[in-house]
Amino acid sequence: MKILEANKIHKSYGNKFNKQEVLKGIDINVEKGEFVSIMGASGSGKTTLLNVLSSIDKVSGGTIKIEGKEMTAMKERQLAEFRKHHLGFIFQDYNLLDTLTVKENILLPLSISKISKRAANEMFNGVAAELGILDIKDKYPNEISGGQKQRTSAARAFIHEPSIIFADEPTGALDSKSASDLLNKLSEMNQNRKATIVMVTHDTTAASFSGRVIFIKDGQIYTQLNRGEQSRQTFFKDIMKTQGVLGGVPNER
Amino acid sequence: MSVNQLIFRNLKKNLKNYYLYVFALIFSVALYFAFVTLQYDPAMNDTKDTMKGAAAIRAASVLLVAIVSIFLLYANNIFIKRRSKEIGLFQLIGMTKSRIFSILTAENFILYFGSLVIGSFIGFSISRLILMILFKISGVDAIASLHFSSQALIQTVVVFCVIYLLIMLMNYVFIKRQSILSLFRVVSSTEGKVKKMSIFEIIIGIIGVVLIISGYYVSTKLLSGNFTTVTGLFGAMIFILGSVIIGTYLFYKGSVSFIFNLIRKKKDGYLTINQVLSLSSIMFRMKSNALLLTIITTVSALAIGLLSLSYISYYSAEKMAENQVAGDFSFVKPEEAAKFNQVLEANNISFNEKQIDVIQVDANLKEILGNLNGLMVDPKAMTMPVISDKAVKNIDVAEGETIFTGYNDLLQKFMSLKDSGPIGLKGQNETIPLHYLGLKKDSVVSGYFTNGGQPTAIVDETVFELLKKDVNPAIQKESSIFIGITLKDEVNIEKANDLFKEMFGSEDRFNSSRLEISNGQKQIMGLIMFIVGFLGLTFLITSGCILYFKQMGEGEEEKPSYTILRKLGFTQGDLLKGIQAKQIFNFGIPLVVGLLHSYFAVQSGWFLFGTEVWTPMIIVMVIYTGLYSVFGILSVLYYKKVIKEAL
Numbered sequence: 001m002k003i004l005e006a007n008k009i010h011k012s013y014g015n016k017f018n019k020q021e022v023l024k025g026i027d028i029n030v031e032k033g034e035f036v037s038i039m040g041a042s043g044s045g046k047t048t049l050l051n052v053l054s055s056i057d058k059v060s061g062g063t064i065k066i067e068g069k070e071m072t073a074m075k076e077r078q079l080a081e082f083r084k085h086h087l088g089f090i091f092q093d094y095n096l097l098d099t100l101t102v103k104e105n106i107l108l109p110l111s112i113s114k115i116s117k118r119a120a121n122e123m124f125n126g127v128a129a130e131l132g133i134l135d136i137k138d139k140y141p142n143e144i145s146g147g148q149k150q151r152t153s154a155a156r157a158f159i160h161e162p163s164i165i166f167a168d169e170p171t172g173a174l175d176s177k178s179a180s181d182l183l184n185k186l187s188e189m190n191q192n193r194k195a196t197i198v199m200v201t202h203d204t205t206a207a208s209f210s211g212r213v214i215f216i217k218d219g220q221i222y223t224q225l226n227r228g229e230q231s232r233q234t235f236f237k238d239i240m241k242t243q244g245v246l247g248g249v250p251n252e253r
Numbered sequence: 254m255s256v257n258q259l260i261f262r263n264l265k266k267n268l269k270n271y272y273l274y275v276f277a278l279i280f281s282v283a284l285y286f287a288f289v290t291l292q293y294d295p296a297m298n299d300t301k302d303t304m305k306g307a308a309a310i311r312a313a314s315v316l317l318v319a320i321v322s323i324f325l326l327y328a329n330n331i332f333i334k335r336r337s338k339e340i341g342l343f344q345l346i347g348m349t350k351s352r353i354f355s356i357l358t359a360e361n362f363i364l365y366f367g368s369l370v371i372g373s374f375i376g377f378s379i380s381r382l383i384l385m386i387l388f389k390i391s392g393v394d395a396i397a398s399l400h401f402s403s404q405a406l407i408q409t410v411v412v413f414c415v416i417y418l419l420i421m422l423m424n425y426v427f428i429k430r431q432s433i434l435s436l437f438r439v440v441s442s443t444e445g446k447v448k449k450m451s452i453f454e455i456i457i458g459i460i461g462v463v464l465i466i467s468g469y470y471v472s473t474k475l476l477s478g479n480f481t482t483v484t485g486l487f488g489a490m491i492f493i494l495g496s497v498i499i500g501t502y503l504f505y506k507g508s509v510s511f512i513f514n515l516i517r518k519k520k521d522g523y524l525t526i527n528q529v530l531s532l533s534s535i536m537f538r539m540k541s542n543a544l545l546l547t548i549i550t551t552v553s554a555l556a557i558g559l560l561s562l563s564y565i566s567y568y569s570a571e572k573m574a575e576n577q578v579a580g581d582f583s584f585v586k587p588e589e590a591a592k593f594n595q596v597l598e599a600n601n602i603s604f605n606e607k608q609i610d611v612i613q614v615d616a617n618l619k620e621i622l623g624n625l626n627g628l629m630v631d632p633k634a635m636t637m638p639v640i641s642d643k644a645v646k647n648i649d650v651a652e653g654e655t656i657f658t659g660y661n662d663l664l665q666k667f668m669s670l671k672d673s674g675p676i677g678l679k680g681q682n683e684t685i686p687l688h689y690l691g692l693k694k695d696s697v698v699s700g701y702f703t704n705g706g707q708p709t710a711i712v713d714e715t716v717f718e719l720l721k722k723d724v725n726p727a728i729q730k731e732s733s734i735f736i737g738i739t740l741k742d743e744v745n746i747e748k749a750n751d752l753f754k755e756m757f758g759s760e761d762r763f764n765s766s767r768l769e770i771s772n773g774q775k776q777i778m779g780l781i782m783f784i785v786g787f788l789g790l791t792f793l794i795t796s797g798c799i800l801y802f803k804q805m806g807e808g809e810e811e812k813p814s815y816t817i818l819r820k821l822g823f824t825q826g827d828l829l830k831g832i833q834a835k836q837i838f839n840f841g842i843p844l845v846v847g848l849l850h851s852y853f854a855v856q857s858g859w860f861l862f863g864t865e866v867w868t869p870m871i872i873v874m875v876i877y878t879g880l881y882s883v884f885g886i887l888s889v890l891y892y893k894k895v896i897k898e899a900l
């Protein structure tokens with residue numbers, strides 16, 4: 001079943017006189033339970049694509065359907081409601097609230113659901129332990145490292161068990177150990193709970209965790225790679241090759 | 254790019270940021286100039302002389318300078334902080350600090366003196382309006398005309414030049430301390446942490462509350478005779494001020510953050526969106542907020558208290574005149590009353606005349622006096638006026654009884670009377686024991702007999718005759734007959750009053766006109782109320798503006814948070830609800846505490862100012878709250894805009 005269906009999406013910034021077209025007609029379909037990576041050079045429009053797919057930003061043209069509902073036709077309130085309940089985000093620049101502690105930041109998405117405090121606490125302990133941030137739970141964002149912020153941001157995306165997780169460079173600030181921990185966690189969520197994941201990354205290793213990689217160039221889909229039954233190592237090499245052809249700077253770990 | 258171009262560009266870019274600063278400037282200048290113009294207005298001369306208001310006006314203008322300069326310095330502080338990034342950037346591209354300073358100075362110069370010109374113009378145009386208001390409330394019959402006073406202009410320019418220099422000095426110090434690092438400094442670190450809640454904080458909070466309550470307690474005792482010496486009274490006042498202000502600060506610093514901490518701790522990380530936007534955001538800035546809230550609270554309390562007291566005086570003017578005169582006109586010499594009667598008749602003004610015999614008797618009130626509260630009189634022999642019950646309608650006392658009338662709040666504070674009890678009225682040779690039955694409000698004889706506010710004893714006709722035969726001549730007044738004249742038709746009161754003034758001058762010791770006393774009182778109180786009102790309004794607007802500026806800054810600072818929350822799926826409405834809760838705290842708490850402070854201040858001494866406390870105090874409080882809320886609403890609207898732009 002298709003959970004996400006995007007048709008001919010266009011996005012441009014600026015005004016009439018000074019227009020920059022970032023996305024030029026992209027079609028993307030994501031099946032329920034898929035783990036998709038999006039790769040491309042810096043400035044190629046990955047963040048923009050993720051933003052429009054997740055309804056944070058408006059498209060200039062084209063349609064997006066999530067679970068058969070047309071997002072592009074929805075009102076702002078409905079969109080917000082939808083995001084709150086069904087989507088999880090890991091942002092490139094973390095997006096934590098400075099005024100809240102790590103724990104409070106993570107529990108934020110639960111505040112709208114009618115979950116008991118005990119249950120919320122259990123959920124928090126589970127996810128925080130897995131991401132290794134349990135002992136910093138009472139610190140404020142400006143007291144923790146970039147990697148810890150990223151893991152906090154990830155924990156916030158997981159806590160309410162959303163049906164789609166959008167992740168923008170979730171491993172950008174992590175060392176390889178924490179990065180693969182986080183990626184394993186993502187895969188696990190993907191396999192065990194059939195959570196759909198759409199992840200933007202520069203990191204070939206990170207991309208090799210996913211089932212499919214979409215390459216973007218000049219605002220269009222350049223090519224796609226399917227992992228199929230391949231092992232992670234062979235898939236990794238495939239991605240490297242395509243990146244070489246694409247001309248982006250490969251980022252090896 | 255030349256420096257001039259840079260200045261110009263910067264100015265243009267920053268004008269949007271600055272518009273409130275400019276507004277604050279223009280407002281201050283206009284207010285000050287209007288006030289000073291009044292001070293030099295020739296029409297004010299009569300007013301000033303008759304009321305000895307010159308000193309009051311001068312003192313007020315000094316106070317006004319103080320408020321305005323603090324306000325402008327604070328506003329400047331907020332706005333320069335907003336530009337610290339820009340200043341860092343200039344430094345990064347290699348500009349020297351003195352160069353940056355000169356750019357800022359030039360930029361400020363244009364803004365500042367531009368506003369000065371506009372402000373003076375506005376101030377001049379509204380000064381007439383203000384003068385008209387003054388004349389209206391003080392009942393002066395003069396025409397408010399526009400006089401341009403170069404003296405006022407010079408004074409305004411000088412004052413604001415000095416403030417400008419102060420501001421520049423402040424900017425200089427600020428730039429001096431600024432480093433390029435501030436460019437990279439991310440959001441300021443949190444000021445209040447959840448975990449650092451300690452016994453210490455609880456103690457501070459408790460001390461704060463105890464200080465406030467003890468201040469209140471002492472204030473209720475202040476004028477009830479517990480402090481008899483001037484130094485004692487003064488010391489008590491200083492104590493009240495100090496303990497309430499310090500207590501307020503500690504209350505904000507300790508109790509508020511303690512309570513917040515408690516709530517937050519209890520939530521254990523599970524905050525609702527409302528709490529995220531109010532609770533955590535307020536705690537984040539608690540340290541700087543505590544001081545600001547204390548200042549705003551104190552200023553509000555001061556303004557409300559002063560406004561209430563002066564309004565009480567104004568409001569009570571007529572009441573006081575009634576106490577003094579008992580009738581529309583009162584006389585103590587029959588021949589003068591007769592003359593006045595003739596004039597009234599000649600003018601076809603009909604009236605009632607009432608004559609009452611009044612004698613002065615030493616009364617032994619020891620048994621019915623609650624406490625004398627340090628009043629230096631002998632309770633066994635207090636001289637008071639006595640009249641017969643025949644002279645008053647609707648009152649009939651038995652032979653062994655007496656009723657006091659002419660109740661006065663002020664006196665009541667100093668010598669409170671019991672509900673009933675035995676008293677004795679001393680004649681020359683004999684003392685007549687009577688049973689005191691209670692106190693009535695109406696005054697039946699004029700202030701001449703009651704020494705300004707003593708109650709009058711009403712006794713039975715027979716007792717009165719006895720006393721009259723046995724009076725002590727040493728304590729009798731020159732006259733022992735009161736003649737009260739009451740017009741049948743109040744419409745004629747103005748005309749009659751004019752006739753009265755023509756004949757007897759505006760007032761002497763023997764004859765008085767109720768309207769005249771009421772007018773005189775109103776004139777004095779009107780001027781005082783005008784000045785206090787002017788200052789109170791300035792207090793209100795400046796403190797409201799400061800809170801608003803602060804909220805604007807906070808809103809900008811928190812914009813990224815709103816972006817995040819909206820990305821996560823919280824709607825604008827969700828956010829706005831949280832913001833409203835936050836603003837209710839930010840504006841509401843200082844207002845409520847300020848109202849409470851002023852309530853106790855007013856309660857402690859209102860009876861020195863007038864006869865009626867509730868109505869005028871409540872009116873002032875309601876108006877103040879209304880005007881003050883405008884700023885809270887404005888700030889919510891501002892937040893609404895910020896939230897809307899956040900995504």
Ligand SMILES: Nc1ncnc2c1ncn2[C@@H]1O[C@H](COP(=O)(O)OP(=O)(O)OP(=O)(O)O)[C@@H](O)[C@H]1O
Nearest residue numbers: 013014020022040041042043044045046047048049
């Ligand atoms: N709000 C905006 N206004 C104008 N232009 C924008 C805006 N956001 C992005 N752009 C432009 O759109 C293009 C794509 O930006 P985007 O952030 O999507 O790149 P990206 O692929 O995520 O790059 P990176 O890998 O560096 O994160 C860039 O050229 C950028 O300048």
Ligand SMILES: [Mg+2]
Nearest residue numbers: 046047048092
């Ligand atoms: Mg990006």
